[in-house]
């Protein structure tokens with residue numbers, strides 16, 4: 074085996090995440106070292122080094138395990154996949170209105186484009202470094218919600234809830250976004266059109 078592409082994760086934070094993402098990554102890195110693997114490519118998330126979310130702390134620790142391990146490595150940090158944002162908005166509107174901080178910034182990137190980027194990085198070989206990859210647009214949460222409501226024909230209003238503390242500050246300051254180029258091409262609007270149909274064709 075020439076390379077290992079490490080995507081496995083147990084989101085959520087806490088002990089199960091630590092077991093899979095940190096300890097599991099360590100086991101994988103050691104096993105790959107013993108097997109003479111020439112490249113370990115690990116998928117992480119833009120903002121793991123800035124945004125204080127328990128899951129992100131574990132992803133950052135896993136990055137450090139990869140970097141300290143015996144195998145030449147690359148880390149690709151991607152921004153949020155649109156399917157994840159979609160799921161988040163459905164969860165945030167379970168009680169009716171969509172709850173969220175209107176000024177939080179996001180930069181959804183199509184997961185197929187992330188997969189293509191990973192394939193390119195496998196072909197390139199180990200960079201011994203971290204690369205970032207984001208979508209083509211930085212969106213405010215309220216704009217993302219507006220487009221989502223139109224796409225779904227939903228009347229659910231946005232109920233603004235300002236996120237407190239450092240978490241809120243980082244998210245509003247663009248902690249989940251990146252200026253790295255190249256970016257993906259597919260937009261949030263493209264995802265919504267694929268998933269719910271173009272509003273003018275419904």
Ligand SMILES: NC(=O)c1ccc[n+]([C@@H]2O[C@H](COP(=O)([O-])OP(=O)(O)OC[C@H]3O[C@@H](n4cnc5c(N)ncnc54)[C@H](OP(=O)(O)O)[C@@H]3O)[C@@H](O)[C@H]2O)c1
Pocket residue numbers: 079080081082083084093097116117118119132150151152153154155157
């Ligand atoms: N979702 C996003 O917006 C996003 C953005 C940037 C980066 N990422 C990163 O991209 C990767 C994939 O994300 P995702 O959203 O596709 O995650 P996901 O849906 O939670 O998938 C995680 C996968 O890991 C597998 N897994 C969990 N524990 C495992 C173990 N001990 N051994 C082997 N496989 C295990 C799971 O398999 P089972 O289902 O069988 O448990 C599942 O297929 C993750 O590393 C994530 O941090 C995600």
